[in-house]
Amino acid sequence: MKIGISKISFFVPKYYLSLATLAEARGADPLKYTNGLLQNKMAVAPINQDIVSMAANAASNILTEEDKKDIDLVLFATESGIDHSKAAATNLAQLLNLKSEIRAIELKQACYSATIALYFAKGHILQNPNSKVLVVGSDIARYGLETDGEPTQGAGAVAMLITKKPKILVLENTYAFNTSNIYDFWRPVTMDYALVDGHFSNEQYKAFFKTTFEKYQEKSGLTLADFKAMTFHIPYTKIGLRSLQTIAKLSTHPELFKNFEYSTTYNKEVGNIYTGSLYLSLISLLENGKLKSKDRIGMFSYGSGAVAEFFSGILVPGYKKHLVKDIHKQILKNRQKLTFNAYAKMLTDIPKNDVLVEYEDDQTFQLVEISDYERKYMKKA
Numbered sequence: 001m002k003i004g005i006s007k008i009s010f011f012v013p014k015y016y017l018s019l020a021t022l023a024e025a026r027g028a029d030p031l032k033y034t035n036g037l038l039q040n041k042m043a044v045a046p047i048n049q050d051i052v053s054m055a056a057n058a059a060s061n062i063l064t065e066e067d068k069k070d071i072d073l074v075l076f077a078t079e080s081g082i083d084h085s086k087a088a089a090t091n092l093a094q095l096l097n098l099k100s101e102i103r104a105i106e107l108k109q110a111c112y113s114a115t116i117a118l119y120f121a122k123g124h125i126l127q128n129p130n131s132k133v134l135v136v137g138s139d140i141a142r143y144g145l146e147t148d149g150e151p152t153q154g155a156g157a158v159a160m161l162i163t164k165k166p167k168i169l170v171l172e173n174t175y176a177f178n179t180s181n182i183y184d185f186w187r188p189v190t191m192d193y194a195l196v197d198g199h200f201s202n203e204q205y206k207a208f209f210k211t212t213f214e215k216y217q218e219k220s221g222l223t224l225a226d227f228k229a230m231t232f233h234i235p236y237t238k239i240g241l242r243s244l245q246t247i248a249k250l251s252t253h254p255e256l257f258k259n260f261e262y263s264t265t266y267n268k269e270v271g272n273i274y275t276g277s278l279y280l281s282l283i284s285l286l287e288n289g290k291l292k293s294k295d296r297i298g299m300f301s302y303g304s305g306a307v308a309e310f311f312s313g314i315l316v317p318g319y320k321k322h323l324v325k326d327i328h329k330q331i332l333k334n335r336q337k338l339t340f341n342a343y344a345k346m347l348t349d350i351p352k353n354d355v356l357v358e359y360e361d362d363q364t365f366q367l368v369e370i371s372d373y374e375r376k377y378m379k380k381a
């Protein structure tokens with residue numbers, strides 16, 4: 001049975017900081033961010049957008065009433081959890097008005113967990129061929145003010161509908177994975193901001209890519225020549241490019257490099273969205289690139305700490321018809337640029353309890369209140 005992605009969409013908050021503004025405030029050369037990291041902007045979440053509202057906004061771009069009836073499993077990938085116990089998937093299911101006869105769970109392993117969610121979704125559909133699974137990755141990447149990681153922050157969510165006979169991408173059955181207990185990036189439960197050993201994390205990312213891509217080739221019998229595009233987890237674009245350069249040369253594989261550009265068009269404007277980052281890159285490739293049906297796409301998922309996986313998908317004939325490119329263009333176009341001071345306030349304004357949020361903007365789903373540590377959301381009529 002072929003199983004894979006039938007629908008896919010992202011949501012990002014409507015505010016962003018230009019990295020040129022950040023460079024000016026930090027006395028840094030703006031070229032370090034635009035050419036050194038290959039990033040232009042980063043999305044910043046206001047107080048009324050948390051991981052649940054962002055996930056609901058992403059999912060509502062693609063789900064029909066029929067999908068909602070057929071979904072019986074919600075897998076919520078995040079490393080920005082809002083509760084140590086309760087899964088954000090339960091809040092999401094209610095906000096989306098899903099039926100109660102579903103399973104709903106939250107998954108954590110840094111930026112990797114949306115990838116295992118796809119694997120779990122496949123296993124579920126193998127046992128229940130008529131079911132549809134909603135997979136979301138939703139995160140707010142905060143390193144904090146005046147940290148090395150500051151230019152690599154971001155916020156956003158990706159939602160995917162996984163079914164049999166997929167309309168966009170068939171997930172192939174070869175997976176190469178690796179786990180190692182390291183501290184390259186982590187966030188202890190008492191902390192709002194991530195801890196990171198930046199240069200170590202870069203080295204680990206590249207080493208895991210080498211290991212998993214080699215293993216994938218060994219397991220599948222495929223080689224680089226079998227791929228039309230390689231997509232990566234994109235904490236910032238340069239690290240994806242550097243990784244691609246370890247397996248391909250521009251002179252011999254120009255198509256892979258062109259497709260890498262397409263696959264990072266959106267990520268450059270959004271920054272790191274952790275669990276959704278690889279899938280934002282996939283959307284960017286599909287919507288901006290010129291891939292044909294049956295083309296194979298490689299996917300490298302990396303979650304610090306660390307678990308990594310290399311896997312692949314084959315494009316379905318007519319896949320372009322099932323993309324929601326216009327919605328995504330609108331989301332990016334309608335954003336507002338922040339001043340440095342507005343960014344600094346927004347980044348550090350992290351709601352905990354006894355918060356009443358003004359219903360102030362035009363986003364469909366918003367957080368409106370936290371009282372007695374219960375979160376309440378609103379859907380714009």
Ligand code: CAA
Pocket residue numbers: 029031032033035036037111148149150151152184185196197198199201202205233234235236238239272274302303304
């Ligand atoms: N003009 C042009 N380029 C410049 C420049 C200038 N004036 N100044 C520096 N550069 C270039 C450097 O040469 C370097 O490029 P290369 O990688 O091609 O050599 C690039 O800009 C970055 O420079 P530095 O390494 O000196 O930058 P830094 O010390 O400030 O650290 C960072 C960069 C490690 C990415 C840091 O921002 C960070 O810690 N970020 C968070 C961690 C992270 O994203 N890690 C990625 C792997 S872990 C992961 O993937 C999980 C996750 O989501 C976090």
